[in-house]
Amino acid sequence: MSIAPAVKSFDWQVLSSVDYNTGHATTQAIDSSVSIAEAVAHKEIVAENSTRLSPEEISFFKHNGYLIKRRVIDDDQLFCRVIDYLWNNVPRNILQRDDPHTWLDSPHKRWTASDHEMVGLLHSGNWKMRSADRIGKESFLVDGIARHPTMLQLAEQLLGGPLKSVNRVRGVYAVLPKPQHLVGALGPHCDYAAGQLGAMVVADEMPTGAGGFTVWPGSHTRLHECWDTCYGSSITGEGVDAYRRCRDEILSDTVPVETFGHPGDVIFWHHRLLHSAGINRTADSSCPLVRIIVPCGYQRGDKSFFDDEEYGPSEKYQWWIDTRNYREDVAPTGSNLWAEWAI
Ligand SMILES: [Fe+2]
Numbered sequence: 001m002s003i004a005p006a007v008k009s010f011d012w013q014v015l016s017s018v019d020y021n022t023g024h025a026t027t028q029a030i031d032s033s034v035s036i037a038e039a040v041a042h043k044e045i046v047a048e049n050s051t052r053l054s055p056e057e058i059s060f061f062k063h064n065g066y067l068i069k070r071r072v073i074d075d076d077q078l079f080c081r082v083i084d085y086l087w088n089n090v091p092r093n094i095l096q097r098d099d100p101h102t103w104l105d106s107p108h109k110r111w112t113a114s115d116h117e118m119v120g121l122l123h124s125g126n127w128k129m130r131s132a133d134r135i136g137k138e139s140f141l142v143d144g145i146a147r148h149p150t151m152l153q154l155a156e157q158l159l160g161g162p163l164k165s166v167n168r169v170r171g172v173y174a175v176l177p178k179p180q181h182l183v184g185a186l187g188p189h190c191d192y193a194a195g196q197l198g199a200m201v202v203a204d205e206m207p208t209g210a211g212g213f214t215v216w217p218g219s220h221t222r223l224h225e226c227w228d229t230c231y232g233s234s235i236t237g238e239g240v241d242a243y244r245r246c247r248d249e250i251l252s253d254t255v256p257v258e259t260f261g262h263p264g265d266v267i268f269w270h271h272r273l274l275h276s277a278g279i280n281r282t283a284d285s286s287c288p289l290v291r292i293i294v295p296c297g298y299q300r301g302d303k304s305f306f307d308d309e310e311y312g313p314s315e316k317y318q319w320w321i322d323t324r325n326y327r328e329d330v331a332p333t334g335s336n337l338w339a340e341w342a343i
Contacts (some may be wrong), residue, residue, distance in 0.1 A: 024311055025235035028244045034251050036186055039258040039278065041208045042068060050074075051150050053157050058343050061158070065220035068259055072151060073201065078144050079263035085138075086172050086292055089129055089278040090116040095176070100288040103176045118192045120171060125178060126277055130171025130320045137168045144298040145169060146322075147199050151266070155298040158268070159197055160342030161298045164301040170320045172203065175211035175291040177283035184279040186214060188251060190223060193313050194233045195271035195323040196299035196340070202261040204292040211280030211291040212259040213267050219250045219274035224337050227272070229329040231299065231340070233308050250274055271297070271323075272340045297323045300340050304328060 045060055046134040047053075050071050053061075061067040073079075073156070087097045094110050096102045103125070111122040115168075120130040130136045145151065147164045156163055163233075178184045191198075200213045235243050251274075258278045259267050267274065282288045303326035309328045312318030 003230070018276055024192045025240040026190050028240070030188070030251065031248050034248050036188065036251050038257045039186065039214045039256040040073050042111050042257050042259050044068075046254060051153060053154060059156075061268065061270075062338070062343060064128070064215075064217040064257075066215045066217070066257075066259075066264060066271040067268045068261060069154060069268065070265050071265040072154065073145065073148050076263065078140065079203050081140055082145075082294060083292060085130055085289075086174060089119045089135065091119060092131070096191075100177070100283070103288070103290065104179045107176070125176030125177070125280065127174040127176070128171055129174065132315075132319045136320060141169045141172075141294060142166065145294050146199075151199065151201075151296075154266075154268070155197055155199070156342075158341060158343055159300050160340075161195050162301040164299050164303070164305070164323065166296065166298065166324050167320060170295040170297070170322075173277070173293050173295060175277050175280045177211075177280045177288045177290070178223060180283050184281070186256065186276040186279065188216065188247070188274050190247075190274055190277045191321075192235070192273060192311060193271075193310065193318050193321040193323065194231055194232050194299075194325040195321065196231055197297065198269045198271055198273075199296050199298065200259075200267040200269070200290075201294040201296065202265045202267070203263055205289065206259075206261050206265075206291050206293070207262045207282075208258065208260045209281045209285075210260070210289060211278040211282075212261070213257045213269075213293065214276045215269060216250050216254045216256050216274040216277040218254065220270040220272040221249075221337060222246055222250055223272050223274065225332045225334065226322075227332055228338060229325075230330050230332050231271070232325045233311050233313070247274060250336060277289070297321060299323045 057067055094107045095262045120128045146169050206212050224247055226239045280291050305324040305326045307314030308325050313321035
């Protein structure tokens with residue numbers, strides 16, 4: 001079977017690997033025979049309130065590996081501040097807030113290595129605004145979003161307590177509209193970081209088709225046993241081929257789901273879920289917009305946490321991830337997917 005980099009067929013792909021160590025098993029190329037289905041919009045399930053999860057929501061999360069909770073953070077001023085912060089960090093006005101032409105005119109070609117270091121990489125239209133010692137550690141992001149009482153309450157309902165302390169968010173992630181003349185493609189991947197529960201906090205209007213976080217429902221269950229441990233960052237030995245085969249099977253038989261929402265909505269997701277940034281198609285509309293989210297992560301506390309010096313997370317690699325490997329972590333089995341969870 002031939003293995004070819006999927007990116008060759010497309011002009012515009014939501015790549016994830018450029019800022020990472022490409023030697024990890026999760027970055028193996030997708031088989032050229034795999035055709036990835038177009039994403040469909042998430043179908044809403046009814047939720048009674050924003051501060052607790054109902055049995056139906058928990059069941060949905062366990063089955064699908066993700067859950068959208070609406071209006072978790074009800075603070076318009078906070079999200080205005082997040083959006084202003086993004087635009088204020090653009091180097092040399094390469095992107096202008098009120099001029100969508102600047103978003104579509106290959107801005108990544110003017111993004112320098114120094115810009116990358118200061119404010120994160122812009123790759124195609126995907127700007128992960130973050131930095132090692134500044135962006136992602138601000139109080140309005142950490143206290144205002146990641147440590148917001150309702151965020152902690154919902155995370156604790158899923159994970160049980162105590163939670164590991166939350167010290168940063170990954171950053172503020174933007175997806176620019178795809179220029180109309182380019183062909184788009186998703187970039188399905190698993191994060192190869194230690195973790196347990198991810199949360200994508202919607203920071204600006206994110207209608208369907210605007211590049212919302214996109215997931216392959218149920219993939220967390222199927223990929224669980226490919227990893228060396230339940231919550232760690234490594235895949236070695238037979239897991240390497242198993243991961244590639246399983247991922248390609250999922251891509252062949254599962255229709256991805258694109259999320260949408262309003263500021264303050266949160267997409268919670270299991271850390272082994274296959275996912276991608278969505279393709280922002282709003283350049284095809286009369287109202288192009290930039291998709292903006294704040295990703296953060298949670299895990300159970302009271303463990304012997306350590307830094308992975310080869311792949312991270314650590315001060316050196318994947319420093320934008322707040323969760324960590326821990327020594328008590330065990331090998332995955334067919335029955336321990338939800339060990340260390342409260343659900
Ligand atoms: Fe990711």
